[in-house]
Amino acid sequence: MTPLRPAVFLDRDGVLNETAAPHAYVRTIDELRLLPGIGEAAGALTRAGYVLLVVSNQRGVARGLVDSSVLAAIEERIQAALEPSGAHIAGFYYCTHDLDAGCDCRKPAPGLVLQAASEHGIDLAASALVGDDETDVQAGRAAGVLTVRVRPASDTSDADLIAADLPAAAAALLAQPRRAARSISSA
Ligand SMILES: [Mg+2]
Ligand SMILES: [Zn+2]
Numbered sequence: 005m006t007p008l009r010p011a012v013f014l015d016r017d018g019v020l021n022e023t024a025a026p027h028a029y030v031r032t033i034d035e036l037r038l039l040p041g042i043g044e045a046a047g048a049l050t051r052a053g054y055v056l057l058v059v060s061n062q063r064g065v066a067r068g069l070v071d072s073s074v075l076a077a078i079e080e081r082i083q084a085a086l087e088p089s090g091a092h093i094a095g096f097y098y099c100t101h102d103l104d105a106g107c108d109c110r111k112p113a114p115g116l117v118l119q120a121a122s123e124h125g126i127d128l129a130a131s132a133l134v135g136d137d138e139t140d141v142q143a144g145r146a147a148g149v150l151t152v153r154v155r156p157a158s159d160t161s162d163a164d165l166i167a168a169d170l171p172a173a174a175a176a177l178l179a180q181p182r183r184a185a186r187s188i189s190s191a
Contacts, residue, residue: 055094
């Protein structure tokens, strides 16, 4: 059996690209604004052995405000931004359901993280999630990964680590002892 690999799960809006206004969506590719330093940060995480997986709530699809072709175009832009650093998103996972759909994948539920982990052979105990909302933190915690909150609106976050942005989050993660390694060495 292939050994399980560690991953960093990345929220999309607010981590890789600027968020639209509250309760708004990135609806066209022209509205996409990638955040500075994401390529280098993703490259550093890749060199450290992390698989990169995006987990994103996109309720605008259910509401008919976001077309799935736009999601695909955004994926291409993100991959192009990461490529010079040797990084690549291994999979994009979206919850495209509306609030009343009763799905188990809309964050704060952990469904997207668990699905991505199972499809990519991920060791959750050695993994982390980076998000800009407490629902990301809750989803990561429910999935059993280390949680990193970026762009906190205040200093009240339940995340394990707080960072200004993805580059700072990557630096903080890389400075952490690996949890799996730590549990082995303390056994
Ligand atoms: Mg977000
Ligand atoms: Zn869902």
